Ligand SMILES: Cc1ncc(COP(=O)(O)OP(=O)(O)O)c(N)n1
Ligand SMILES: Cc1nc(C(=O)O)sc1CCOP(=O)(O)O
């Protein structure tokens with residue numbers, strides 16, 4: 214699995230950053246009308262195809278199916294309504310969020326493409342009912358998931374990446390550190406270099 218996993222909130226951000234060498238990118242749109250979400254998904258799908266990047270559609274699994282996208286990310290609440298049989302029939306792969314043991318059991322039973330654990334560090338992005346999981350928890354999760362790729366998310370920065378990978382994560386996901394950076398392009402390059410040079 215790709216080590217660097219970028220999450221963006223708008224397709225224009227994806228179009229700015231993917232050409233820098235991002236190979237795994239999630240379109241995580243919140244609070245937009247459905248037709249606007251669909252427009253952005255189509256744009257992101259076509260752009261990622263040209264740049265040979267893997268697009269992951271967050272939350273909107275029905276739109277992903279309708280627009281022939283091949284990868285979605287679902288949280289535990291998203292999983293309540295998702296039609297996994299339909300996703301499987303269409304060959305749409307899915308990654309799943311987990312925060313505790315019960316959620317991990319539920320996720321693994323669905324044979325996801327990856328399992329995400331978060332928040333590893335405190336996150337500014339959204340209010341969460343879980344405190345920071347910490348690096349020992351990353352190691353424990355990797356032991357539990359075995360060969361299923363583990364994505365670490367929450368409060369990550371380039372400085373924290375080597376420790377998170379050493380703890381057992383296969384991939385590191387980021388929103389704020391790049392979204393809020395004074396120079397998002399330079400910060401994306403730094404993430405790419407850091408992920409390429411980090412030793413597991
Ligand atoms: C890689 C990755 N991990 C976790 C999440 C969070 O998903 P979810 O809990 O459904 O929360 P929202 O992102 O939908 O607010 C994610 N999107 N990606
Ligand atoms: C969207 C999201 N999901 C999380 C989880 O734990 O499931 S943590 C998180 C926020 C990640 O963003 P940042 O890099 O800004 O902290």
Ligand SMILES: [Mg+2]
Pocket residue numbers: 271272286287288291
């Ligand atoms: Mg979600």
